[in-house]
Amino acid sequence: MTQPDAAEHTSLEGFQYRAGGLMLLFLAAVSGGLGILGTAQRIGLIPGMLGHTPETSHRIASACLAVCLGTLTLRWIHERNRSQWPIRVLTLFLTAVIIPAVPSDNFRLGTPQSIWVPVLIAFALTNLRWSLLTTAAVLLTTALVHHKNGAFGTPASLFVTAVMIVAIVAPRLVYDRTFEAERKLAQAAKHLAFHDALTGLPNRRLLDDRLEEALKKSRREAGILAVVFVDIDHFSQVNNSRGHAVGDRLITEVGAALRASVRETDTVARLGGDEFVILLGPLTDRSAVDRVLETIRASIKRDTDRGDHGVQLTTSLGVALFPDDGSTAEDLLRHADQALYQAKVAGRDQACFFNAAQQAESAHRIALGQGLRGALDRGEFHVVYQPIVDLKTGRIQKAEALLRWTHPTEGSISPAVFIPIAENNGTISEIGDWVFHTSALQVKAWREVHDPKFQVSVNRSPVQFRDVSGVRASWVEQLERLGLPGDSIALELTEGVLLESNASTSEQLAALRSAGVSLSLDDFGTGYSSLSYLHEFEMDYVKIDRSFVQGLTEGSKQHVLCQSIVAMAHALSLAVVAEGVETEAQRALLAAMKCDFAQGYLLGRPMAAAQLDVLIRSTTAAAALATTPA
Numbered sequence: 322m323t324q325p326d327a328a329e330h331t332s333l334e335g336f337q338y339r340a341g342g343l344m345l346l347f348l349a350a351v352s353g354g355l356g357i358l359g360t361a362q363r364i365g366l367i368p369g370m371l372g373h374t375p376e377t378s379h380r381i382a383s384a385c386l387a388v389c390l391g392t393l394t395l396r397w398i399h400e401r402n403r404s405q406w407p408i409r410v411l412t413l414f415l416t417a418v419i420i421p422a423v424p425s426d427n428f429r430l431g432t433p434q435s436i437w438v439p440v441l442i443a444f445a446l447t448n449l450r451w452s453l454l455t456t457a458a459v460l461l462t463t464a465l466v467h468h469k470n471g472a473f474g475t476p477a478s479l480f481v482t483a484v485m486i487v488a489i490v491a492p493r494l495v496y497d498r499t500f501e502a503e504r505k506l507a508q509a510a511k512h513l514a515f516h517d518a519l520t521g522l523p524n525r526r527l528l529d530d531r532l533e534e535a536l537k538k539s540r541r542e543a544g545i546l547a548v549v550f551v552d553i554d555h556f557s558q559v560n561n562s563r564g565h566a567v568g569d570r571l572i573t574e575v576g577a578a579l580r581a582s583v584r585e586t587d588t589v590a591r592l593g594g595d596e597f598v599i600l601l602g603p604l605t606d607r608s609a610v611d612r613v614l615e616t617i618r619a620s621i622k623r624d625t626d627r628g629d630h631g632v633q634l635t636t637s638l639g640v641a642l643f644p645d646d647g648s649t650a651e652d653l654l655r656h657a658d659q660a661l662y663q664a665k666v667a668g669r670d671q672a673c674f675f676n677a678a679q680q681a682e683s684a685h686r687i688a689l690g691q692g693l694r695g696a697l698d699r700g701e702f703h704v705v706y707q708p709i710v711d712l713k714t715g716r717i718q719k720a721e722a723l724l725r726w727t728h729p730t731e732g733s734i735s736p737a738v739f740i741p742i743a744e745n746n747g748t749i750s751e752i753g754d755w756v757f758h759t760s761a762l763q764v765k766a767w768r769e770v771h772d773p774k775f776q777v778s779v780n781r782s783p784v785q786f787r788d789v790s791g792v793r794a795s796w797v798e799q800l801e802r803l804g805l806p807g808d809s810i811a812l813e814l815t816e817g818v819l820l821e822s823n824a825s826t827s828e829q830l831a832a833l834r835s836a837g838v839s840l841s842l843d844d845f846g847t848g849y850s851s852l853s854y855l856h857e858f859e860m861d862y863v864k865i866d867r868s869f870v871q872g873l874t875e876g877s878k879q880h881v882l883c884q885s886i887v888a889m890a891h892a893l894s895l896a897v898v899a900e901g902v903e904t905e906a907q908r909a910l911l912a913a914m915k916c917d918f919a920q921g922y923l924l925g926r927p928m929a930a931a932q933l934d935v936l937i938r939s940t941t942a943a944a945a946l947a948t949t950p951a
């Protein structure tokens with residue numbers, strides 16, 4: 322919606338302004354003409370004119386001049402003080418100037434001159450339209466009366482009447498035009514202050530006002546008020562790929578679709594960007610909110626699909642309800658925003674209601690995210706190693722590096738909690754590099770003292786494959802610098818890495834592989850368990866997820882599943898590591914199905930490097946003892 326342009330005026334207003342100007346010119350001409358004629362008459366150059374004495378001519382001339390000067394002066398004053406009063410004062414002034422100017426013998430009730438009384442009153446006290454209507458009505462009545470009496474008036478009195486009407490109308494026309502332009506300007510400024518320029522919808526200021534009002538009403542009527550935050554999914558992508566003009570059009574369409582999906586009494590506001598807020602209510606029950614939310618989502622899909630820009634938008638909605646989720650405007654807006662965040666986290670294209678437990682959790686996540694920044698510099702991380710045992714020999718040949726974070730106030734926090742946060746805020750790359758570097762140094766030491774083939778597995782998140790900022794040395798380069806062969810490290814990848822893989826991921830994996838680094842598919846069986854990945858990305862190991870090993874008993878479903886995974890992996894020439902082995906029975910079953918390696922609490926919990934050092938020595942000695950012939 323475009324705003325009214327205050328400077329632009331309609332043709333009627335243009336006409337008014339020009340007519341007013343012409344009338345002033347006419348008055349100036351009359352003033353000059355009568356002045357000269359009156360003077361010529363007085364000195365006897367010409368005879369009496371239209372029955373007027375030279376004094377009458379001079380008085381009318383002065384009155385006209387006064388009107389012209391008065392109008393111009395008052396317009397000038399108005400430009401400085403902006404009120405309606407100057408025109409009223411001017412009209413009274415005209416009364417005072419014109420009454421003495423009118424020849425007293427012509428001024429009687431019923432003569433044409435007498436019309437000035439109601440006309441002046443109308444001009445002084447009403448607006449232009451009423452003033453003109455009064456003038457027309459009075460003129461008509463007077464004309465009818467005089468026509469009936471057969472005495473319409475002398476040419477002189479008609480002339481004086483005409484001059485008087487012009488003298489009264491002209492200032493009003495000029496003045497009203499000026500005043501109107503200003504009124505529009507003020508109106509436009511007011512509209513802009515409370516509305517969004519692109520969509521014409523209320524802005525944040527008006528939303529705040531309306532929310533306060535709606536809250537008062539909901540309290541009075543004991544009704545439910547819903548505050549709904551609306552966000553267009555992936556709008557920035559549309560904006561970037563299609564250009565801002567299409568983006569603006571979509572925003573306008575979404576605004577219109579939102580407006581059309583709610584009642585006239587509900588408010589739809591735009592906060593800026595692709596964020597809208599809707600106030601619904603007061604409503605009698607919560608199911609009404611659900612219905613409106615469905616309508617909103619459906620109408621956005623439908624309306625943006627219809628447009629010629631070939632984009633179908635979806636929306637995420639966050640809802641907070643009064644009185645359940647907050648009693649003040651501020652709380653409701655904040656909670657609706659948090660619910661919107663939950664809707665986005667849950668995968669977008671849906672509505673989420675505010676949930677106090679989720680809110681506490683998300684606040685905690687935010688705090689942890691802040692804590693993660695700088696945690697590396699503060700030395701809050703350490704790496705522990707969990708042994709991976711060769712099921713044939715019982716020897717520890719590998720270990721998995723697992724990160725630990727000791728939070729300054731909360732103590733030890735599980736990586737299952739903080740790794741997703743670090744992935745989300747980007748700190749994972751730096752932290753992951755540190756884990757890799759620490760593990761590489763450790764495996765170097767173990768290769769020297771225990772086993773030249775010892776291998777440490779390091780987990781690498783999908784985010785780390787995406788973030789190749791070029792500042793950090795690649796892991797292959799780091800291994801070269803440490804003089805370590807590639808096979809000293811195995812990378813544990815989740816299926817997410819392979820699922821999202823693009824040219825860059827494939828390139829990075831190829832570089833790691835050609836440097837001899839092993840690739841291990843972690844948590845196998847929990848994701849897509851796609852066999853094509855194992856083949857396509859040339860994995861070396863498959864790690865059977867803990868959830869399969871947990872219920873592993875003779876003849877169980879898990880037993881069949883584990884057997885199938887082992888058989889399939891071997892057929893593809895991959896080695897198998899079983900995670901989460903906690904009992905001797907599980908170990909025995911896995912060994913019987915020819916699973917290659919086992920990892921789990923039975924064989925050793927994640928522990929400090931020094932502890933693992935001791936464990937490796939003792940198991941190596943035990944294994945050696947077991948294989949020594951008696």
Ligand code: C2E
Pocket residue numbers: 707722723724735736737740753756780781782813843844867900901902903920921922923927
């Ligand atoms: P994961 O890579 O699958 O690691 C195995 C998890 O299973 C570890 O949990 C380990 O302590 C646990 N586990 C091992 N054996 C047993 C067992 O017998 N019983 C039970 N109940 N659990 C066992 P943790 O250390 O809490 O790590 C959780 C996840 O965090 C890891 O799962 C991995 O995905 C991630 N993670 C840990 N460190 C790093 C890291 O440095 N970088 C990245 N990107 N992710 C990491």
Ligand code: MG
Pocket residue numbers: 721780813843
């Ligand atoms: Mg792992």
Ligand code: MG
Pocket residue numbers: 843844864866867900
């Ligand atoms: Mg795992």
